[in-house]
Amino acid sequence: MKHITLLAASFSTALATATFAQEVTPADVVFSEYGAVEASLTGVAGNAENGASLFQNRKLGNCLACHVNSDMSDQGFHGEVGPPLDGVGANWSEAELRGILINSKNTFDGTIMPAFFVETAGVRTLDKFAGKTILAAQDVEDILAYLLTLTE
Amino acid sequence: MKKITTLCAAISALALSTGFAIAEADAPVLSIDGVVIATRAPAPEYLDIDEVISGWVFRTVETQALQMDDFDNPGMIFVDQALDDWNEVNGSEGKSCASCHTGGPEEFAGLRTVLPRWNEDAGAVWTMEDYINNSLVEHMGAEPWKVGKAQMNAMVALISLQSRGMPMNVAIDGPAAETWALGEEIYFTRVGQLDMACANCHIDNYGVMIRADHLSQGQSNGFPAYRLKNAKLNGIQSRFSGCMKNIRATPYAVGGPEFTALELYVASRGNGLSVEGPSVRN
Numbered sequence: 001m002k003h004i005t006l007l008a009a010s011f012s013t014a015l016a017t018a019t020f021a022q023e024v025t026p027a028d029v030v031f032s033e034y035g036a037v038e039a040s041l042t043g044v045a046g047n048a049e050n051g052a053s054l055f056q057n058r059k060l061g062n063c064l065a066c067h068v069n070s071d072m073s074d075q076g077f078h079g080e081v082g083p084p085l086d087g088v089g090a091n092w093s094e095a096e097l098r099g100i101l102i103n104s105k106n107t108f109d110g111t112i113m114p115a116f117f118v119e120t121a122g123v124r125t126l127d128k129f130a131g132k133t134i135l136a137a138q139d140v141e142d143i144l145a146y147l148l149t150l151t152e
Numbered sequence: 153m154k155k156i157t158t159l160c161a162a163i164s165a166l167a168l169s170t171g172f173a174i175a176e177a178d179a180p181v182l183s184i185d186g187v188v189i190a191t192r193a194p195a196p197e198y199l200d201i202d203e204v205i206s207g208w209v210f211r212t213v214e215t216q217a218l219q220m221d222d223f224d225n226p227g228m229i230f231v232d233q234a235l236d237d238w239n240e241v242n243g244s245e246g247k248s249c250a251s252c253h254t255g256g257p258e259e260f261a262g263l264r265t266v267l268p269r270w271n272e273d274a275g276a277v278w279t280m281e282d283y284i285n286n287s288l289v290e291h292m293g294a295e296p297w298k299v300g301k302a303q304m305n306a307m308v309a310l311i312s313l314q315s316r317g318m319p320m321n322v323a324i325d326g327p328a329a330e331t332w333a334l335g336e337e338i339y340f341t342r343v344g345q346l347d348m349a350c351a352n353c354h355i356d357n358y359g360v361m362i363r364a365d366h367l368s369q370g371q372s373n374g375f376p377a378y379r380l381k382n383a384k385l386n387g388i389q390s391r392f393s394g395c396m397k398n399i400r401a402t403p404y405a406v407g408g409p410e411f412t413a414l415e416l417y418v419a420s421r422g423n424g425l426s427v428e429g430p431s432v433r434n
Binding site: 058062064065066076077078079080081112114115122123124125126127129130132134 | 341342343344345346347348352353356357360361362363364367396397399400401402
């Protein structure tokens with residue numbers, strides 16, 4: 001459990017549902033040859049609504065910094081660094097999208113897109129982020145659930 | 153006399169060889185009080201791009217306009233403050249800058265275009281800040297000014313202004329080569345939790361939007377830059393620091409050897425662009 005802001009929340013979730021033990025750590029993630037990840041990181045179904053808010057959040061997903069997403073046209077300033085995410089829920093499988101979220105470098109060699117759930121992201125990381133993943137395991141599952149709703 | 157600060161269309165309509173989207177025919181031209189600023193230039197042959205472009209080109213029309221007339225440029229207020237410092241006696245020797253540099257700041261016309269550069273006596277690459285601090289400490293018996301802080305940024309702006317319109321022309325070879333190579337290495341090394349290098353944004357993605365920001369080539373020819381964001385002059389190395397923090401990386405020390413090497417490398421990526429100082433950015 002690396003994500004500090006959700007630490008407290010996750011502990012209470014863990015106690016309440018006893019899913020904590022099943023949570024996969026970044027080191028245990030199993031990728032396919034092309035970077036897909038079949039198994040859920042938590043065993044808890046993703047919450048698409050929370051995923052949408054993590055997607056916009058500049059301190060967490062911040063996906064809008066780099067991607068246009070027509071589903072969020074009410075939000076100003078969509079970035080253009082990556083491709084638009086319209087229709088990704090139809091164009092990619094769940095396992096592929098999970099892999100892209102966890103570590104897109106396995107799917108797109110050398111990409112600028114950050115790896116959101118890896119153990120050792122980057123050298124010289126600021127102390128307050130050192131050793132932490134950008135997103136918590138359940139955050140990844142929630143954003144994934146949201147991406148799967150983007151079918152057009 | 154009325155200032156002529158025109159937002160005129162460029163004559164040339166050459167096809168752009170990069171993916172950068174602003175059509176050349178519609179591109180605004182920066183001229184400040186009659187001094188035409190080269191905001192685009194052919195890239196030096198050691199670079200991986202065809203054209204070098206000033207950060208000014210990527211700003212909004214409103215922000216661009218602030219730099220076209222010194223009366224509108226808020227950075228000029230700090231230049232005036234630096235002129236006061238220029239004439240002020242400071243330190244144990246009872247001297248001001250003016251006591252020795254009797255030609256006034258104008259004496260330094262052209263200096264900004266070649267800095268940072270190798271200083272033989274020091275055996276290191278020196279920035280403008282290093283030269284100023286050397287005069288303060290060695291020639292005036294005064295305390296050095298903090299690199300990246302207001303008083304220093306203002307003096308750097310005053311001295312840079314003397315080179316306005318002149319093309320950047322830092323040397324990357326000879327004794328500076330090793331420092332330049334270190335700067336290049338830093339520029340291409342991915343750092344921080346977001347695991348990005350300067351190059352990922354400022355080479356691979358200039359010209360596109362990253363959320364609300366129009367990504368530029370991250371050039372240094374406009375520094376010190378007055379930023380609307382913090383309403384003050386910003387030194388180049390502080391800007392590097394900001395970019396590193398944004399990708400959640402621990403910045404190198406402002407005024408330290410790594411950032412000085414990076415400053416030389418970044419400056420060399422802008423050789424051919426005019427000195428703007430002080431520029432206006434968002």
